[in-house]
Amino acid sequence: MNNTANEVEVSICSALDNLELIQVLTDSLTCFMHFDEDSAHWIGMSVRESVTNAIQHGNKLDVHKKVDVRFEVLPDRISITVKDQGAGFRVDEIPSPLDSANLLKPSGRGIFYIRTFMDEAEFRCPSEGGTEVYMMKKKSNQGE
Amino acid sequence: MNNTANEVEVSICSALDNLELIQVLTDSLTCFMHFDEDSAHWIGMSVRESVTNAIQHGNKLDVHKKVDVRFEVLPDRISITVKDQGAGFRVDEIPSPLDSANLLKPSGRGIFYIRTFMDEAEFRCPSEGGTEVYMMKKKSNQGE
């Protein structure tokens, strides 16, 4: 880890209301970092999607289980890690929302959006359990 | 600690630019918690004052030293702890800005403001070194 990085760690209980807390924190970080409006929007959405998954699919809305979100603020990028206390899942087994059989399904697009909008996205099942989603977005050089 | 509390921990390097980061994070938390506008303002200012002190007087602007800010978000209150890696100080030896001899001094009002605007404020020198400032503000019952 960079010695002069700023870090923000948030620990929330698994209630959907707390999505707003994560959203405002993410928005204030991308604003502080002067991300362009579009990038800031997609970062906010990607974090929201992964925290929604952590609360719903991971911790199954159990308010006694925590979701930990860690932001690392670097001069040229932001990286975000979202951890839950669920059973974990294998991302390579998730069906593609682009398959014609899935096109009209009402769900299953979150991870696809995260992968599209972030520069890096990894979905890990650490040995201590749960799911850990790592995402990274670089600042574009425009207007810098 | 409350099991259903939300927590935000921020670790910044000791540069005054990072005051803006702390300010936006504090503002987004008090907004999320629906503090009234005045309380939100004074909480934001108290956090800013204590982080300013941590950066300036504690870590003496050494960017390799960290300031850790921890917010605990509870339904009826917010508590904030600000820690630095400085030499510590004895708060009872700080002169009162209200003494007529100090009235026209250009500094020395920060701690007084923190004490005035927060419901609780404690200044500790933990055994591991540095200064730890603890602050707490309850939500008023108005408009709840």
Add this chain to the structure above:
Amino acid sequence: MKIETRTVGDVKILDCSGRITLGEGTMVVRNTVRELVNADNKKIILNLAEVNYIDSSGIGELVSTYTTVTNNGGQLKLLGLTRKIQELLAITKLLTVFQTYEEERKALESF
């Protein structure tokens, strides 16, 4: 999230504004459309011009709405997609599913 329903001839136009995200937002869309379909409305336009935020659940809700209306023998049209909604639909190949319009007049004429 707020929806105001207008009637133009036999067409219902739903002016949506705010956020369509998991929870409250998606529920408002679902309930409003369900009511209209239950009352046997066949021609429905979702005006999304004032929707400033949508997540994957919101996109999913648009798909569900499409299915609900179509299964009832009706037609659903989307009006006033913001640039962001357009992008979300495009990358998940949904622009080919929905009929989308920029002008209300054109959407009305399309039934």
Add this chain to the structure above:
Amino acid sequence: MKIETRTVGDVKILDCSGRITLGEGTMVVRNTVRELVNADNKKIILNLAEVNYIDSSGIGELVSTYTTVTNNGGQLKLLGLTRKIQELLAITKLLTVFQTYEEERKALESF
């Protein structure tokens, strides 16, 4: 933080807007006032009506400004205190130090 300087007769009115906080904000006040005092201006009004944020360093800067102007044989008046600045000055007993006005006309007449 921004300051626009106006001249009314032999009085300088400094319309401040934005934040007076440690660093940039306090520096702008200091430098602007120092320049006026060096040019031997004796009557100075700081208009704070558009200052939406001030911290303890900003309050300290107001005190320094007062000292600088007074030591040069001049007079400093504060105009348009916001409710928050008023409170910060009051609890640190500084309202007794400064001459403060709500109306520009009254501040001008007071010299």
